[in-house]
Amino acid sequence: MKRIRAIGHNDLRLFLKNKSAYIWLFAVPLAFVYFMGFANRGPGDPYNRRPPVLVENHDPGFLGRIFLDELDTQGMWLLHPTNHETTARTIRIPTNFTSRVLGGEQSKVGFFQRDGSAEADAALIEVRLVRALIAMNSHLLEAATQTNAPATITEAQLRAVRLKPDPVSLQATFAGRKPVPSGFNFSLPGNLVMYLMMNLMIFGGASVAAERRNGVIRRLLVHPVTKFELILGKIYGLMLLGAVQILFFLAVGKFALGVNLGANLPAVTLTLLVLGWVGSSLGVLIGSLFAAEDRVTGTCVLTSLLMGALGGCWWPLEIAPPAFQTMALCLPTGWALKALHQLISFGSGFGAVLVPLAVLLGFGTAANLLAARYFRS
Amino acid sequence: MGLLRVEGLFKAFAAIRAVDSVSFEVRPGEIYGLLGPNGAGKTTTISMISGLLEPDAGEVIVDGTPFGSDPQKAKRIMGVVPQELAIYEELTGRENLEFWGRMAGLSSGDAKARASEVLAALTLTERAKDAVKTYSGGMKRRINLGCALLHRPKLLLLDEPTVGIDPQARLNILEFIRGLRATGTAILYTTHYLEEAESLCRRVGIIDHGKLLAEGTLKELQERLGGDRLFVLEADLKDISPDSWAGFHQRFRVIQKTERQLVVSAIGSRDPSDCLKDLLGLPVQVENVTLKRPSLNDVFLQLTGRDLRE
Numbered sequence A: 001m002k003r004i005r006a007i008g009h010n011d012l013r014l015f016l017k018n019k020s021a022y023i024w025l026f027a028v029p030l031a032f033v034y035f036m037g038f039a040n041r042g043p044g045d046p047y048n049r050r051p052p053v054l055v056e057n058h059d060p061g062f063l064g065r066i067f068l069d070e071l072d073t074q075g076m077w078l079l080h081p082t083n084h085e086t087t088a089r090t091i092r093i094p095t096n097f098t099s100r101v102l103g104g105e106q107s108k109v110g111f112f113q114r115d116g117s118a119e120a121d122a123a124l125i126e127v128r129l130v131r132a133l134i135a136m137n138s139h140l141l142e143a144a145t146q147t148n149a150p151a152t153i154t155e156a157q158l159r160a161v162r163l164k165p166d167p168v169s170l171q172a173t174f175a176g177r178k179p180v181p182s183g184f185n186f187s188l189p190g191n192l193v194m195y196l197m198m199n200l201m202i203f204g205g206a207s208v209a210a211e212r213r214n215g216v217i218r219r220l221l222v223h224p225v226t227k228f229e230l231i232l233g234k235i236y237g238l239m240l241l242g243a244v245q246i247l248f249f250l251a252v253g254k255f256a257l258g259v260n261l262g263a264n265l266p267a268v269t270l271t272l273l274v275l276g277w278v279g280s281s282l283g284v285l286i287g288s289l290f291a292a293e294d295r296v297t298g299t300c301v302l303t304s305l306l307m308g309a310l311g312g313c314w315w316p317l318e319i320a321p322p323a324f325q326t327m328a329l330c331l332p333t334g335w336a337l338k339a340l341h342q343l344i345s346f347g348s349g350f351g352a353v354l355v356p357l358a359v360l361l362g363f364g365t366a367a368n369l370l371a372a373r374y375f376r377s
Numbered sequence B: 001m002g003l004l005r006v007e008g009l010f011k012a013f014a015a016i017r018a019v020d021s022v023s024f025e026v027r028p029g030e031i032y033g034l035l036g037p038n039g040a041g042k043t044t045t046i047s048m049i050s051g052l053l054e055p056d057a058g059e060v061i062v063d064g065t066p067f068g069s070d071p072q073k074a075k076r077i078m079g080v081v082p083q084e085l086a087i088y089e090e091l092t093g094r095e096n097l098e099f100w101g102r103m104a105g106l107s108s109g110d111a112k113a114r115a116s117e118v119l120a121a122l123t124l125t126e127r128a129k130d131a132v133k134t135y136s137g138g139m140k141r142r143i144n145l146g147c148a149l150l151h152r153p154k155l156l157l158l159d160e161p162t163v164g165i166d167p168q169a170r171l172n173i174l175e176f177i178r179g180l181r182a183t184g185t186a187i188l189y190t191t192h193y194l195e196e197a198e199s200l201c202r203r204v205g206i207i208d209h210g211k212l213l214a215e216g217t218l219k220e221l222q223e224r225l226g227g228d229r230l231f232v233l234e235a236d237l238k239d240i241s242p243d244s245w246a247g248f249h250q251r252f253r254v255i256q257k258t259e260r261q262l263v264v265s266a267i268g269s270r271d272p273s274d275c276l277k278d279l280l281g282l283p284v285q286v287e288n289v290t291l292k293r294p295s296l297n298d299v300f301l302q303l304t305g306r307d308l309r310e
Helices: A002-017 A019-039 A062-073 A097-102 A119-147 A157-165 A181-212 A216-221 A227-256 A262-289 A293-311 A322-330 A332-344 A350-372 B042-049 B073-078 B093-103 B108-121 B137-145 B167-182 B194-200 B218-223 B270-279 B296-304
Strands: A052-057 A075-080 A087-094 A110-113 B006-015 B016-026 B031-035 B057-062 B078-081 B154-160 B186-191 B203-208 B211-217 B230-235 B252-257 B261-264 B286-292
Touching: A002 A019, A002 A227, A002 B093, A019 A181, A052 A062, A062 A075, A062 A087, A062 A097, A062 A119, A075 B261, A087 A119, A097 B194, A110 A119, A119 B167, A157 B073, A157 B167, A181 A216, A181 A227, A181 A262, A181 A293, A181 A332, A216 A227, A227 A262, A262 A293, A262 A332, A262 A350, A293 A322, A293 A332, A322 A332, A322 B057, A332 A350, A350 B108, B006 B042, B016 B042, B016 B057, B016 B186, B016 B203, B016 B296, B031 B167, B031 B194, B042 B057, B042 B154, B057 B073, B073 B078, B073 B108, B093 B108, B093 B137, B108 B137, B137 B167, B167 B186, B186 B194, B194 B296, B203 B218, B203 B296, B211 B218, B211 B296, B230 B270, B252 B270, B252 B296, B261 B270, B270 B286
Parallel strands: A052 A075, A052 A087, B016 B211, B031 B186, B031 B203, B078 B154, B154 B186
Antiparallel strands: A087 A110, B006 B016, B006 B057, B203 B211, B230 B261, B230 B286, B252 B261
């Protein structure tokens, strides 16, 4: 055990002395997390989609402003009128909105959409618009009841009514098919899984191949170190490196990107560490199978990219064809992401990831045994 | 009794007999040289002694215990310096020593303390905090050697430890190894440099094509050639065979014959001046006759018919 620790700590020191390692461990994955999170951003979390809508408020009175707040409360993603040319949907608040409503006359808020805009999003906006109008009417009714003179309702009065908690509320959640992870909730686990695998495989494979080439492995084996201790030491060192990367990305995700790791942080960390074990064992295995370092590196890059793409690191598997979803179940990346999305995006507890963890442990055991079988000095 | 005994060691790779029934022993406080050209089987022999290769036949006995019965015990006793620079070039000299000390079984504290001692002994203290990749070739060789010394091994296996370094650095390393012998360490030293074997080793085994052709002290090996001097006769010997000279083979042993040179040793304890008279009386136009002390190269020449430097 003492020698396993010494080999692992020495390997970690070697990895961290390599300045280019920091680029692949931190800079590149972080750039991809940001880029893919930005590209895949939804206007909200998967439980509460916020399709964008342009609002033209022609009303100079305070009811127009309050109605905008009400739309925001109802989950609208409000665009400024400068986006007029690009938007697919528009809500128009008429010029005399405040005066007509306070005068007891009906005022119509318009909702327009261009041909070809998403029907589902339009329907969602329409529902929320109706809810906003109902809420507005109810707040006006309550304020009018307080004053007995609807025409004298002030902005402060109406805002005070809005701030009061609703006596009745509706809590709705998804049923049946799961929502699609988006934004940083998708890109952080996806890129962390792919780069964790890639880095541990490359660092593991290349270091084993290099140490075999320069005779370090043979020298280790003339010491009172068994082959199994040597392999475990190598894997332990790689897992320490993986832990550094995991720690960094979970901290960045939580504090800089606002990813809600919630109460499941221990389960998220455990899932990633088990995946790290799989990646480390695969790295040692590939380093043992191929002699030349460039072949080892090439194989590790190709394998990890394929596992990343097919495992759902590049796009949500929920939108992939069924064949891809089945293929992901053959890969450790697929199971790791399955567990991470359960924990991060869908807020599931530890129980929901027991099966993925068991499968990952199976991958790790198999890779570890194969690495031990093919390890050579 | 030998700290290391090798008995009938045999290893073949397909049809090639890399090591063929090699036997020798190394005693405490002795440097035993295994001398032979590249590809003679020296590294294969060391690999089998250190447990990297499984012998096809034969036995390695370390400190009275067969290696195979307790490899870990044998490995704790020995230190191995490989021919290649098997060190971490990105780490400092001190970090390398401490790591290999840990691998040899030292605690972290002991490894640190011993690293300081070894750095001082190798005169590398001033460069201890520099990465090994910034060292000169000789300094790298010294660290490579030092990494095997942290646990004070009773048996040290050195596989051509001075390959590829300048003469001064080589002298420093040889001097250091002499110092190790003085502490009672048993040292197996493989080399293809004659001068190293002659100046460093108490006993030498000459190996070629996997076979140990001869072994003994330098004096014992010289005596195989018939004494402590050789005669070198220079003449036009192109179409001449010593077999045609009457009684020549009763008086001289031919070590080497080329078209221009005949190297012989005298048989029996004859006076050198009588030998010179005999040689000058040969039926050839002698251009020059010189006397020299036999070297290990002459022994190798006599055993294999080849020059070790070829």
